[in-house]
Amino acid sequence: MPARILIVSDAWTPQVNGVVRTLATVAAELSAMGHTVEVVGPDRFRTMPCPTYPDIRLSLLPRRRLIRIIEAFNPDALHIATEGPLGLAARAWARRRGFAFTTAFHTRFPEYVQARIGLSPGLAYRFLRRFHGAGQGVMVATDSLRAELSRRGFHRLRHWSRGVDLELFRPELRTEAPDFVDLPRPVFAYVGRVAVEKNIRAFLDLDLPGSKVVVGGGPQLADLKRSYPGVHFTGARFGTDLARAYASADVFVFPSLTDTFGLVVLEALACGTPVAAYPATGPRDILAGATVSVGAIDADLRQAALRALQADRADCRAYAETFSWRACAETFLTHLVPLHALHREAA
Incomplete structure (x- = not known):
């Protein structure tokens, strides 16, 4: 039966990150399945730049306007995707009205805060346990994250994997990105946000043959350019240009220790x-399901990068084809709870 689904997220367009891509794609899939979906993000409110990360905008005093939006939409189910100002306001409204909702653990904010300002993550995890504990389910992307959060005292954890756009990201684009042509091979590339929590220096410090490429923008970009003049920095890329950069690399190096x-x-x-x-x-969970080599996981990132050169590119594509955004949306749907579920339980 079609449902009216409201998603509240502090991460939304024009931000470019995994949370936004996930929510936008899942919303589109749910709409294609016949559901009515609305995502409420900071673009509807007055905002201020996030401290230490000005590219991210945070909503200012969103409560009254957000309540009007929620009540005008009249959702059957409410999903609170993030723990920022919008998420807090939606959570407060739902709790005050006695409504049920779900949440998701998308980002390791405690570790991000520690990486940026050195604050111990313990206090942040206490806040997150309280935030998510008020909901009827916390969606998490991997089994290892689910186990970790369980150890930290989180409850009602629900596994919710991800998908990939197989039409946009495809091997046929390996015609070499124009600015990759003259780079010595093999090309080892990082693609993503250029920020301290991504641990990019661990990749750039490796002694590897060929060339290193960083594709993306972010607050650490200027600093890394100064520190690593021998690395090729392309800046942010989108759409087919982004996919061509992936396909033109020989190995994708993912040095992050904090992604979910x-x-x-x-x-x-x-x-x-x-x-x-x-x-x-993240990478450990994703690659664990492969029955053939599609890369390498190792505490020695240099050894992982060199071993990954031996993987078969056709096997990499075949394995990616097992991840579906439609399946991701269907799983999301099964984890939602009716807005009035708590009222029915009380009755």
Whole structure:
């Protein structure tokens, strides 16, 4: 039966990140399935730049306007995707009215805060446990993250994997991006946000043959350009240009230790490019299901990068094809709860 689904997220367009891509794609899939979906993001409110990350805008005092939007939409189900100002306001409204809702653990904010300002993550995790504990289910992208959060005292955890756009990200684009042509091979590439929590220096410090490429923008870009003049920095890329960059690399190196999934890993594999990563949540979970080599996971990232060169690019693509955005949307739908579920339980 078609449902009216409201998603509240502090991460939304024009931001470019895995949370936004996931929510936008899932919303489109749910709409195609016949549901009415609305995403409420900061673009509807007055905003201020996020401290230490001005590219991200945070909503200012959104409560009254958000309540009007929610009540005008009259949802059958409410999903609160993030723990920022909009998420807090939606959570407060639902709790005050006695309505049920679900949440998702998309981002390791405690580790991000620690990486940026050195604050111990313990206090942030206490806040997150309280935030998510008020809902009727917390969606998490991987089994290892689910186990970790369970150990940290989170409850009602629900597995919710991800998909990849197999039409956009494809091996046929391996005609070499124009600015890759003159680079010595093999080309080892990082693609994603250029920020301290992504641990990009761990990749750039590796002693590897060939060339290193960084595709993306972010607050650490200028600093890394100064520190690594021998690295090729392309800036942010989108659409086919982004997919061509993935496909033109020989290995995709993912040095992050804090991601909860890593959509970029699937995008690289869909382009036929093998992955090298640390044995961290996200890449460890994604690659664990492969029955053939589609890359390498190792605490020694250099060894992982060199071993990944031996992977078969056709196997990488075939494995990526097992991840479906439609399946992701269907799983999301099964985890939602009716807005009035708590009222029915009380009755």
